Amino acid sequence: MNSTNQYPGVDQAFFIKVNNRLIKIKSLDIYLVKSIGDYVRIYTADQQYTLRSTLKSIINKLPVNVFYTSSPILHCQGRQNYCYK
Secondary structure, X not given: OOOOOOOOOOXXXXXXXXXXXXEEEEHHHEEEEEEEOOEEEEEEOXXXXXXXXXXXXXXXXXXXXXXEOOOOEEEOOXXXXXXXX
């Protein structure tokens, strides 16, 4: 399997602070991001994270050409059943 960066120039991971701990999340592992009041919930295949943040802040960390940015934000590559307008 080829491990080259599919999306050059895009950070492939970023850190979030949850319960006073820094957690590294690979942006391409995220399939859904939801805004819940003053919080944002990030869903990956095996975990979900709730953090105090703005949706705009999270959007700025995600690859533009991979995510459908509406509310909620959806990871569309390879997940056509999740992506709709």
